[in-house]
Amino acid sequence: MSDSRSNLDNDLVRKNHSKDESYDENKYKYLLFTVGDELFGVPLMGVREVVEPQPIKPLPNTIDHFLGVINIRGEIVGVVDLRIRFSHEPKDSALMAMIIFESAVGPIAALVDKVESVSVIDDEDVDKNPNISSNFPIEYLIGIGKIKDRLVTLINLNKVLGVETLNKFRASRV
Amino acid sequence: MIDPEIVEIFLEEAADIVSSWEKECLKLEKEIDNPKFDGIFRCAHNIKGSAKSVGLDEFGNFVHKIEDVINLLKSGEVVLVPKLVEFLLTAHSVMVGWIEGLRKDIEYKPQTDNVLKTIDDIKAYVAKQSEGFTVNWKNFGTVAVESGEVTEEQVARAVLLQQRKLGEIMVDEGMIAKEAIGKILDVQEKNNEKAQSSKKSTETIRIAANKIDKLIQLIGELSIHQSIISHSKSTGTLDSYICGNAINLAEKINSEIQTQALSLRMVPLENLFQRVERIIRDIARSQGKKVKVHIKGSDVELDKTVIEQITDPLIHIVRNAVDHGIETVEERAQTTKSEFANITILGIQDATGIGIIVKDDGRGLHRKKIVDKAIKMGIISAEDHLSQNEVYQLIFHPGFSTAAQITDVSGRGVGMDVVKQAVNQVGGHLAIESEEGSGSTFTVNLPTTLSIIDGLIVEVSGNKYIVPLMDLAEIIDLNEFKMENTGSGDMMLNLRGKIVPVESLENYFPKSKKRVVFKKKRGTRAEKEQAVIHEEKKIVTAGEIGRPALILELGMDKIAFAIDSIIAQQQIVVRPLNEQLAHLAGYNGGTIMADGDAGMIIALKDIARRYIEECHK
Numbered sequence: 001m002s003d004s005r006s007n008l009d010n011d012l013v014r015k016n017h018s019k020d021e022s023y024d025e026n027k028y029k030y031l032l033f034t035v036g037d038e039l040f041g042v043p044l045m046g047v048r049e050v051v052e053p054q055p056i057k058p059l060p061n062t063i064d065h066f067l068g069v070i071n072i073r074g075e076i077v078g079v080v081d082l083r084i085r086f087s088h089e090p091k092d093s094a095l096m097a098m099i100i101f102e103s104a105v106g107p108i109a110a111l112v113d114k115v116e117s118v119s120v121i122d123d124e125d126v127d128k129n130p131n132i133s134s135n136f137p138i139e140y141l142i143g144i145g146k147i148k149d150r151l152v153t154l155i156n157l158n159k160v161l162g163v164e165t166l167n168k169f170r171a172s173r174v
Numbered sequence: 175m176i177d178p179e180i181v182e183i184f185l186e187e188a189a190d191i192v193s194s195w196e197k198e199c200l201k202l203e204k205e206i207d208n209p210k211f212d213g214i215f216r217c218a219h220n221i222k223g224s225a226k227s228v229g230l231d232e233f234g235n236f237v238h239k240i241e242d243v244i245n246l247l248k249s250g251e252v253v254l255v256p257k258l259v260e261f262l263l264t265a266h267s268v269m270v271g272w273i274e275g276l277r278k279d280i281e282y283k284p285q286t287d288n289v290l291k292t293i294d295d296i297k298a299y300v301a302k303q304s305e306g307f308t309v310n311w312k313n314f315g316t317v318a319v320e321s322g323e324v325t326e327e328q329v330a331r332a333v334l335l336q337q338r339k340l341g342e343i344m345v346d347e348g349m350i351a352k353e354a355i356g357k358i359l360d361v362q363e364k365n366n367e368k369a370q371s372s373k374k375s376t377e378t379i380r381i382a383a384n385k386i387d388k389l390i391q392l393i394g395e396l397s398i399h400q401s402i403i404s405h406s407k408s409t410g411t412l413d414s415y416i417c418g419n420a421i422n423l424a425e426k427i428n429s430e431i432q433t434q435a436l437s438l439r440m441v442p443l444e445n446l447f448q449r450v451e452r453i454i455r456d457i458a459r460s461q462g463k464k465v466k467v468h469i470k471g472s473d474v475e476l477d478k479t480v481i482e483q484i485t486d487p488l489i490h491i492v493r494n495a496v497d498h499g500i501e502t503v504e505e506r507a508q509t510t511k512s513e514f515a516n517i518t519i520l521g522i523q524d525a526t527g528i529g530i531i532v533k534d535d536g537r538g539l540h541r542k543k544i545v546d547k548a549i550k551m552g553i554i555s556a557e558d559h560l561s562q563n564e565v566y567q568l569i570f571h572p573g574f575s576t577a578a579q580i581t582d583v584s585g586r587g588v589g590m591d592v593v594k595q596a597v598n599q600v601g602g603h604l605a606i607e608s609e610e611g612s613g614s615t616f617t618v619n620l621p622t623t624l625s626i627i628d629g630l631i632v633e634v635s636g637n638k639y640i641v642p643l644m645d646l647a648e649i650i651d652l653n654e655f656k657m658e659n660t661g662s663g664d665m666m667l668n669l670r671g672k673i674v675p676v677e678s679l680e681n682y683f684p685k686s687k688k689r690v691v692f693k694k695k696r697g698t699r700a701e702k703e704q705a706v707i708h709e710e711k712k713i714v715t716a717g718e719i720g721r722p723a724l725i726l727e728l729g730m731d732k733i734a735f736a737i738d739s740i741i742a743q744q745q746i747v748v749r750p751l752n753e754q755l756a757h758l759a760g761y762n763g764g765t766i767m768a769d770g771d772a773g774m775i776i777a778l779k780d781i782a783r784r785y786i787e788e789c790h791k
Contacts, residue, residue: 055771057637057638057771057772057773058637058686059761059774060635060637060683060684060685060686061683061684061758061759061760062758068686068772069755069764069772069774070772071766071770071771074749074766075749075752076749076751076752076755076764076765076772077752077772078752078754103754104753105752105753105754106754107752162754166754166755166757166758167758
């Protein structure tokens with residue numbers, strides 16, 4: 001996945017917390033990725049792995065952004081197209097990747113345009129009550145993180161994906 | 175200090191011993207005139223020793239006291255009477271509860287007073303007997319009233335107090351505020367939920383050592399062949415005879431490992447049957463019926479999950495058999511049947527899977543009663559002429575019960591439909607045979623294992639799906655039939671005199687408008703070769719069939735599903751779907767296909783069932 005690594009360097013925002021022993025860096029690590037031109041961040045602890053796009057077996061009667069299922073080493077995992085989910089043009093590129101989330105209902109793969117980096121964003125750099133609207137429930141929004149000159153939408157994607165239902169009832173006879 | 179891990183091991187062992195304890199009790203009851211106490215004594219002794227060695231002294235002491243009674247029985251100071259078998263079984267129930275409790279909470283301690291009281295009574299009886307008195311068993315309250323110390327009302331109140339929850343007592347005693355109780359209960363509930371869920375993941379299974387030995391041996395063999403193959407690769411002799419041989423053998427060993435690994439989940443029916451026997455015995459006793467239980471084939475093995483799934487249904491079936499099927503002693507006396515009713519529990523294994531048969535020689539299903547009730551409930555009309563089997567199917571209707579009186583054992587009409595559902599859920603099938611006056615037979619047919627099935631790979635609107643072969647009654651070629659319109663736009667055909675509706679599976683699984691985003695890269699040579707191998711392995715059954723249709727049979731109804739084509743028939747390793755995917759309608763499992771892609775198993779039976787229900791509306 002070296003080709004999808006980004007220009008946002010890992011050590012950009014690392015701070016010296018060695019004095020505070022209770023400080024757990026993992027809690028503030030986020031996986032950053034882009035969908036369209038938007039930069040998102042998800043808590044790294046909710047991510048199982050990042051894989052190359054796998055061949056998808058499409059399933060009918062499902063919501064538009066649910067692409068189908070893939071085989072992750074013998075496990076069957078559903079795939080959500082975040083580009084469609086976040087109303088972006090689904091334009092295929094060589095940098096696309098699938099992020100496998102560990103959700104409450106099992107692993108879920110999310111297709112994104114590009115995986116950027118893993119970055120540490122401390123609480124003080126996160127605006128928890130931003131004045132923006134979002135197209136997913138606000139309780140899953142962690143906040144807006146600030147990294148240098150960029151703003152990152154931090155979101156508990158593993159939780160959002162876990163509560164969405166995939167069946168598209170109207171079109172289905174099943 | 176009690177080590178939770180060691181207790182875990184003890185509990186596994188104890189559960190086993192307690193189970194043989196039950197078996198010994200049931201044996202004692204059968205041989206009540208000539209009882210042998212060695213078995214049960216050994217059980218008591220083992221469990222006592224183990225409990226004390228892991229620090230569960232209270233448990234150990236409890237068993238020790240029971241052991242005292244067994245000793246009295248062994249020495250002949252007390253004669254084994256049915257009531258004593260009852261006592262030993264009560265002790266068994268307490269121990270089972272205790273073990274269950276300890277699994278969740280290491281400090282758990284059940285109410286043992288009743289059993290201990292009985293033990294004291296028995297000991298007192300023995301002591302008194304030597305003085306020439308006989309004493310009836312009495313509990314503390316009765317004795318207290320008789321001695322004039324307290325009145326009956328006072329005892330009743332004391333008993334009531336005994337049953338109160340710890341929290342209530344604390345509130346009354348002013349130890350704690352009432353509001354705090356709610357909070358504590360919430361925390362407790364959450365904690366217990368967590369305990370329960372964490373319990374699941376550490377579920378253990380006992381496995382015969384020889385199964386593991388075999389597995390280790392196979393894996394050893396496999397690694398030998400694997401090293402031959404990697405050696406060949408490094409020397410560039412992959413095409414050599416030796417290497418080809420090694421690949422073939424590795425393949426064979428691999429499939430053997432698969433079989434062996436799956437057999438690890440298989441456990442004998444013995445424990446289930448024993449539990450069922452106990453239940454039959456308890457109900458028969460409480461209803462004053464005399465029943466002999468015959469058990470055969472308890473060594474037949476079945477997937478552990480399947481056994482867990484069918485335990486409740488099977489218990490329900492035997493309950494019904496004793497409660498409704500078996501006549502009272504007086505009724506039996508009026509027939510030519512012997513005083514003792516017979517219930518046979520049979521485990522059989524054949525090519526298609528496992529069968530569990532519950533057969534009784536009771537009064538059988540009363541056809542007229544069932545039909546009358548069904549008419550009254552509006553399930554059928556009086557003009558309907560039903561075959562014998564169709565009549566039996568009626569008892570699976572939700573809310574159906576012909577029991578004139580509701581007993582606490584069965585007869586509330588919630589039951590047979592749930593039983594059938596549960597059996598269907600594990601891919602099983604429930605059949606009834608019955609003859610009025612001479613008994614009924616319930617047969618539960620189950621697949622041996624849920625993990626590997628024979629599947630048909632079919633193409634529907636350009637997509638590949640898998641259909642379990644066991645769901646299908648037959649496959650026909652629609653070109654050989656003349657299809658007729660039903661008048662509502664649907665199609666039907668005449669299959670050997672039976673009218674069968676034809677549904678196009680395309681309507682259920684339409685072409686997905688989404689693009690298949692990524693085609694598989696078949697870059698390397700090795701991958702290409704692999705693909706060729708899989709291609710060759712396909713057993714193509716299509717070709718001759720122009721327009722294949724899958725015929726499903728559901729009870730009396732048949733339905734045909736038209737598909738594009740049949741691609742292959744092969745063994746499918748079923749992967750359970752995770753919770754998110756399990757909610758997708760129309761599928762009941764997934765698998766990895768030969769080309770490495772994910773595949774979905776169609777729940778064709780559910781679709782057919784829904785279609786038929788829709789038709790009957």
